[in-house]
Amino acid sequence: MSPEHPAARPSYRPATLAVTSGRPPHVADNPLNEPLTMASTYVAGGDVEYGRYGNPTWSAFEQALGDLEGGRCLAFSTGLAAVATILDLVGNGAKVVAPRHAYNGCVMQMADLEARGRISLQLVDITDTEAVVKACDDAALVWLESPTNPALEIADIPPIVAAAHDAGAYVVVDNTFATPLLQQPLSLDADLVVHSATKFIAGHSDVLLGAVVTSDVQLFDVLKKRRDMIGATPGTFETWLALRGLRTLHVRLERAQANAQELVRRLREHPAVGEVRYPGFGAIVSVVLTDGALAADLLTRKTRLWVHATSLGSVESTFERRRRWKTEPATIPEGLVRMSVGIEDVDDLWDDLAAALDDLTLPG
Numbered sequence: 001m002s003p004e005h006p007a008a009r010p011s012y013r014p015a016t017l018a019v020t021s022g023r024p025p026h027v028a029d030n031p032l033n034e035p036l037t038m039a040s041t042y043v044a045g046g047d048v049e050y051g052r053y054g055n056p057t058w059s060a061f062e063q064a065l066g067d068l069e070g071g072r073c074l075a076f077s078t079g080l081a082a083v084a085t086i087l088d089l090v091g092n093g094a095k096v097v098a099p100r101h102a103y104n105g106c107v108m109q110m111a112d113l114e115a116r117g118r119i120s121l122q123l124v125d126i127t128d129t130e131a132v133v134k135a136c137d138d139a140a141l142v143w144l145e146s147p148t149n150p151a152l153e154i155a156d157i158p159p160i161v162a163a164a165h166d167a168g169a170y171v172v173v174d175n176t177f178a179t180p181l182l183q184q185p186l187s188l189d190a191d192l193v194v195h196s197a198t199k200f201i202a203g204h205s206d207v208l209l210g211a212v213v214t215s216d217v218q219l220f221d222v223l224k225k226r227r228d229m230i231g232a233t234p235g236t237f238e239t240w241l242a243l244r245g246l247r248t249l250h251v252r253l254e255r256a257q258a259n260a261q262e263l264v265r266r267l268r269e270h271p272a273v274g275e276v277r278y279p280g281f282g283a284i285v286s287v288v289l290t291d292g293a294l295a296a297d298l299l300t301r302k303t304r305l306w307v308h309a310t311s312l313g314s315v316e317s318t319f320e321r322r323r324r325w326k327t328e329p330a331t332i333p334e335g336l337v338r339m340s341v342g343i344e345d346v347d348d349l350w351d352d353l354a355a356a357l358d359d360l361t362l363p364g
Contacts, residue, residue: 014068014180014181014250015181015250017064017067017068018064018068018181018246018247018248018249018250019247021063021064021067021068022034022059022060022061022062022063022064022067022243023060033244034056034057034060034240034243035056035057036057036236036237036240037055037056037057037236038236039051039055039236051233052228052231052233053228055236055239057236057239057240057243058075058233058234058236058239060239060243061073061075061239061240061242061243061246062074062075062211064243064246065180065195065197065201065211065213065246066213068180068181068184068246069175069180069184069185069186069193069213070180070184070186070187070213070215071186071193071213071214071215072213072214072215072217072220073211073212073213074211074212074213074220074223074224074227075197075209075210075211075233075234075239075242076209076210076211076212076227076232076233076234077208077209077210077232077233077234077235077238078196078198078208078209078210079105079176079194079195079196079197079198079209079210079211080105080106080109080210081210081232082194082195082210082211082212082232083105083106083109083194083210084109084232085212085223085226085227085230085232086141086172086192086194086212086223087109087110087113087119087141088226089141089170089219089222089223090119090140090141091140092117092118092119093117093118093119093120094119094120094139094140094141095119095120095121095122095138095139095140095141096110096119096120096121096122096139096140096141096142096143097122097124097132097135097136097139097141097142097143097164097169098110098121098122098123098124098142098143099123099124099125099126099143099144099145099148099153099155100123100124100125100126100329100331101126101145101148101149101150101151101153101329101331101332102143102145102148102149102174103145103149103174103176103196104149104322104325104327104328104329106143106174107123107329108327110143122135122139125153126144126145126146126148126153126154126155127153127154127155129155129156129159129160132155132160132163133159133160133163136160136163136164136166136167136169137167138167139164139167139169140168140169140170141169141170141171141172142160142164142169142170142171142172143172143174144157144160144171144172144173144174144185144190145173145174145176145177146173146177146178146183147177147178147279147282147284149176149177149284149338150284150286150322150332150336150338151277151286151332151336152177152277152278152279152284152285152286154279157173157185157188157190158188158189161188161189161190162189165189170191170192170219171189171190171191171192172190172191172192172193172194173185173188173190173192173193173194174193174194174195174196175193175194175195176194176195176196176199176200176313177199177200177282177284178281178282179200179201179249179253179282180193181249181250181253182253182281182282186213186214186215191214191216191219192212192213192214192216192219193212193213193214194210194211194212194213195210195211195212195213196209196210197209197210197211197242198210198311198313199311199312199313199314200249200252200253200283200312200313201242201245201246201249201313202241202242202245202246202313203245203248203249203252203313203314203315204241204245204314204315205311205314205315205316206241207238207241207242207245208238209234209238209239209242210234252315252343253282253283255343256283256341256342256343257281257282257283257341258346259283259341259342259343259344259346259349260278260282260283260284260285260339260341261278262346262350263285263339263341263346263349263350263353264276264278264285266350266354267285267287267353270354270357271290271361272289272290272291272295272357272358272360272361273287273288273289273290273357274288274289274290274335275287275288275333276288277336283313283340283341283342284312284338284339284340284341285338285339285341286336286337286338286339287336287337287339288333288335288336288337289335289337289360290335291335291360292333292334292335293321293323293334293335295335295360296321296334296335296336296337297321297324298356298359298360299319299337299356299357299360300319300320300321300337302355302356302359302360303319303352303353303355303356304352305317305344305348305349305352306318306319306339306349306352306353306356307319308320311340312338312340313340314340314342315342315343316342316344317339317340317341317342317344317349318339318340318342319337319338319339319340320337320338321334321335321336321337322336322337322338323336
């Protein structure tokens, strides 16, 4: 049940790939959608034999996301399970370079490995390309996020990839925020792309799922063997839901991005907002409130439409003050609120947000 190589498939544009990839063949009486295959074991004599080694529903999801990223995909039980499996690639004591403002769960996992002597971790300012390139020296793995979570910083991927490869290091790009519709790191010569498919890929706040994509056949085989060995495999229903979500990724992201861009324009004019961080694309916006943590906490309690919740990338709009998590880096402002913009009517989103922001600026 290994995925078909991308070169054997039609060269459709991304929106079409999102709809068409991973479907059963077009033959009489075949279903249009890949069925939900609930199986822990299979009749002996084939390539799979046991449920930990493969499932047709996983394969359909992996084919679709792999097509969008331009490589071969492996689905995992969660995004952090995918991260852990990638980190297993490096030897004991190997140097790993990562953004200081990367997803907190990812950095905490790396920090735990460093504390146990498993890796040597160097955190860098991903916007300082010269410093990142210098840090690549003697590295075994260079981990990038672009945009970063939640600072929304952008990495200059090509020169970093070149420096990492010169040092003999693998390059991983977390593409969760951009999605393959806005950025395809494999086309920039990255070795691996990782996703929390929980977020934009699935898109409905009902799935925990991770994914890794690579165009390197050897890396794919090593990661698959490790995934299957440690049991970091996904649930069948989760991959089915994520595949269903992937079908509408292009229309969801288009609407959410348009909403985000309009909200950014309005937020920049509001006196309660000291800074708006937005890279110009995507559906994540971070704002830094003028009056800091107290104002940020009050904002998250005053809205009716916006939901105070962690996670992101779903059809509904959510937000949170990231420094409420004690392990979030101290270089993230206390008053920073990360906003995941959904697909609601933008005027309703603004009316709700503006009313809450106005309350923050009223005397007394």
